[in-house]
Amino acid sequence: MTLKFESQNDNKPIFQEHLSTNASHVNQPIGIIDMLKRDRFELLSAYLDGEVTAAERRQVEEWLANEPEVQCLYRRLLKLRQEVRSLPVPPAQQSVEETIEQVFTRVNRRVHLAIIGGGTAIAALFIGTMSGGLLNPQSAQIAQAPEPLVAPNETLMVALNAPVVEIPKAAVATPENAIRQTELRQYRQDNVN
Amino acid sequence: MSQSIPVSWSTVEANIPQAPVQIDKLPNYDLISLCQAGVRPERTAFAELLRRYQSHVDKVLYHLAPDWQDRADLAQEVWIRVYRNIKRLNEPVKFRGWLSRIATNLFYDELRKRKRVSSPLSLDAPRTLADGEMDWEIAGDNPSPDEELTTREFYEQLQEAIADLPEVFRTTIVLREIEGMAYEDIAEITGVSLGTVKSRIARARARLQSQLQNYLDGH
Numbered sequence: 001m002t003l004k005f006e007s008q009n010d011n012k013p014i015f016q017e018h019l020s021t022n023a024s025h026v027n028q029p030i031g032i033i034d035m036l037k038r039d040r041f042e043l044l045s046a047y048l049d050g051e052v053t054a055a056e057r058r059q060v061e062e063w064l065a066n067e068p069e070v071q072c073l074y075r076r077l078l079k080l081r082q083e084v085r086s087l088p089v090p091p092a093q094q095s096v097e098e099t100i101e102q103v104f105t106r107v108n109r110r111v112h113l114a115i116i117g118g119g120t121a122i123a124a125l126f127i128g129t130m131s132g133g134l135l136n137p138q139s140a141q142i143a144q145a146p147e148p149l150v151a152p153n154e155t156l157m158v159a160l161n162a163p164v165v166e167i168p169k170a171a172v173a174t175p176e177n178a179i180r181q182t183e184l185r186q187y188r189q190d191n192v193n
Numbered sequence: 194m195s196q197s198i199p200v201s202w203s204t205v206e207a208n209i210p211q212a213p214v215q216i217d218k219l220p221n222y223d224l225i226s227l228c229q230a231g232v233r234p235e236r237t238a239f240a241e242l243l244r245r246y247q248s249h250v251d252k253v254l255y256h257l258a259p260d261w262q263d264r265a266d267l268a269q270e271v272w273i274r275v276y277r278n279i280k281r282l283n284e285p286v287k288f289r290g291w292l293s294r295i296a297t298n299l300f301y302d303e304l305r306k307r308k309r310v311s312s313p314l315s316l317d318a319p320r321t322l323a324d325g326e327m328d329w330e331i332a333g334d335n336p337s338p339d340e341e342l343t344t345r346e347f348y349e350q351l352q353e354a355i356a357d358l359p360e361v362f363r364t365t366i367v368l369r370e371i372e373g374m375a376y377e378d379i380a381e382i383t384g385v386s387l388g389t390v391k392s393r394i395a396r397a398r399a400r401l402q403s404q405l406q407n408y409l410d411g412h
Contacts, residue, residue, distance in 0.1 A: 038395070045395035049369065051376045076402050076409045083351055083409075084370045084401075089252045094265035096247045100240045103272045 044070065048077055216241050225285035234276055243272055246292055253296045256367040258304075259356050267303065271296045293372040297382060347408045354404045358397055365390060366397040 040063075046052050047060040063070040094102075216237055219227065228234040228242050250271050254264045261267070274295050282291050355363060365383065368374045374382070376390045383390070402409060 038392075041399055042391055042395040045398050046376075046391050049376065049394070051391065072410075073402075076406060077398055079409045080398065080402050080405070081370060083347070084355070084366075087256075087351060087355075088348060089248075089255045092247070092251045092265070092268075093262075094268070096244050099247060099265070099269060099272065100243050102269050103243065103276065104236060104240075106269065107273055107276050 041073075044074060045077065048074070048081065221245065221288070222285050225279070225282070225288050229280050229282065229285070234279060239276060242275075246289070249289065249292065250296050253293055253367075253372060254300065256355075256371045257297065257300045257364055259352075267296075267299060271299055274299065290373075293374070294378075294382075297368065297372065301382065347405070350408070351401070351405060354401050358400065362393050362397040362400075365393040366401075369394050 043052065043056055043060055044063075047057060052060065060070075064074060216224070216227075219241075224238060224242055224245070227238045234242075247268070250268050251264070254261075254267055254271075258264060258267070271292070275292060278295075282288060355366070358366070361383070365379060368379045368382065369376075376387055376394075379390045380387045385393075
């Protein structure tokens with residue numbers, strides 16, 4: 001049967017070598033694999049998955065029509081596929097209802113965190129904007145006249161002998177420092193007034 | 194005005210009790226569409242979706258990571274990702290494949306983390322052989338030709354044979370056989386060439402069929 005299969009071989013010298021070294025093992029269980037050249041087996045395997053070109057498909061179908069060994073191997077691979085797909089899976093580590101409960105607990109926790117986080121950011125942004133833009137008369141002046149951007153701060157710094165916190169160089173309304181800026185401005189205003 | 198109000202109230206009241214009764218009878222497609230409606234999936238609908246597909250998630254995770262003890266946590270994370278992203282799924286008919294993909298991506302994320310953490314010198318580390326290192330003709334502990342295997346025994350052997358495959362071969366064959374992925378998708382998800390995928394699948398099959406051929410031929 002080896003020879004018959006080999007007779008279909010076209011230009012595969014490597015397979016010839018393989019054949020000569022393994023011909024004595026024909027009757028062993030793993031003999032067929034020994035006999036098949038890698039790319040032939042690969043082609044059969046890819047054919048099983050529908051991952052071949054039209055020409056390759058014709059080639060495999062020719063083998064399947066004429067080669068009992070290939071037919072046998074193909075049947076075996078089909079059976080293997082069927083069995084792998086129907087392999088029993090051990091009982092789940094967690095019941096479905098438990099999973100549902102856990103998933104919603106985790107989802108809701110993340111949503112709450114996102115709301116709290118988002119809310120804080122929005123509030124900080126709002127406070128920052130209000131203090132930096134609308135409520136602060138100094139900022140209003142800056143908006144009207146961009147040139148003295150640094151000057152009012154410098155004036156204020158002079159007015160403040162001992163600032164409680166480091167004064168940022170520019171008023172940036174990011175969530176991290178917005179509150180601190182608000183406190184700072186409040187402090188400045190209190191001292192100036 | 195005064196007449197229209199009781200009419201609308203009665204309509205609302207009539208609809209509310211029907212919804213929970215119908216949800217478990219909805220076809221998958223409609224259920225998935227329902228989960229896509231609104232800002233976030235509605236709990237009853239999403240819970241039903243989870244009930245229907247949890248066994249699939251379990252199966253995929255089990256085959257990808259048979260020896261991980263925390264697959265339940267992974268499964269929860271899969272569903273959290275589904276919950277957040279289900280609106281992005283354009284075609285509800287592809288939900289199953291999409292779900293497999295989420296589970297697989299999560300598995301690979303986790304695998305990468307665990308590999309970084311584990312010591313490279315650990316003797317317990319799974320064998321991660323390069324492609325050239327798994328022979329085609331590996332003789333397993335084959336049963337003698339006259340030995341009859343019961344179905345249960347066969348499944349145990351098959352399970353063992355799959356678990357014994359080097360990791361890259363096992364995951365590749367699982368993506369193909371359990372998840373039904375195309376070679377192109379497997380190549381993308383595992384970050385190798387199409388040729389490597391083809392070769393890994395063939396070699397995994399060659400080894401499995403050589404180890405189990407007595408049963409495969411006899412049944």
